[in-house]
Amino acid sequence: MNAIKWLTGAALLLGLSACASYYPIAVDVSPSAQVGGGVYRGQSVALGSQDARANDYVIQIEQAGKSPVVVGASNNLKVQLEQALAQGLSTQGAFVEQGANTRVQLELQEVLARVIRGHISYDVVQQLRMQLTLERDGRRITKQYRRSAQEEFPGRLHPELDKVKEALNKQLSLMVQDMLADRDVQNFINGN
Template sequence: MNRIKWLTIPLLALGLTACASYYPIAVNVNPTPANADAGIYRGQTLALSSADKRSNDFIIQIEQKDKSPVVVGAANNLSLQLEQALAQGFSTQGAFIEQGASTRATLELQEVLSRVIRGHISYDVVQKVRVELVLERDGQRITKQYRRSAQQEFPGRLHPELDKVTDALDRQLGLMVQDILADRDVQSFIHGN
């Protein structure tokens, strides 16, 4: 009996390790907004920064029945990726990004999560993205909240394809950046109105 127990424990540990190691520790996230409307700003300057205020450092949570969730993080700095996408969009719209500008925009990342829930023959992917943009100039301040959510179904019996999950998350983040760029309140504040 002791011999069987001695063999069973390492085999069980090896099996559990193999399941967890199927998924990467982190994936690359690269949000790109759709083309921003050019010429909205006429050389207005803007200082842009970002902060990651999320309670979790992972972006994908894989949930399977009777198993502990597996989490996957972002391989790159997610708040910096969003800041760069936003800077690119503002530049396309005609704004100049300068650190010393009197108009300051701070992007706070509050939630980015794709929950991957296993069904019988497919996986449901539930995405939630939430950020806050704080604009300040000469004692004036406005705060805007942006939220995006989506649900998709991906086929697969054994393991979800994380590249599809990551692409879907990239799309949601890109659409959220687009929401910020198209926001009339943000445009009016940057114009100084």
């Protein structure tokens, strides 16, 4: 009798771990910004960032009757976004250097792609929320940025996380581009 209990328990554990292990524990998140130059004429900015998200995962897979499976970012998301923003500012003509009089602080508030299983497809619902705070000589502006998107992908078994990751990277890249194209941000950095 004990052998049957042991075998049943082992089979149950193996089945549960097989479902959870289908998904990776992390995906590579790498946003980028496609912007043109000529916005700044050598203005210097100091760039910093902080991660104020309630959760450190970026994908949450939801299936009826099962606990959600979460997947994190394999790289530091805060650093990736800061680097994309720095690259964009540099392309636009700014110098990103520590100690500059104009300070730009990026705060991550929400970055999540929820994968919701249907019968023959799954929906990917993305919610992004970030904040930029710019300071110089006692002046300060704060800008909020939000993006949400929903996409449906076919699939009867497991969602393809490569597609989910690509959709998330696209939205993150668009958000960085929103920040770089913001006239209030451009005017503040230019001293207007």
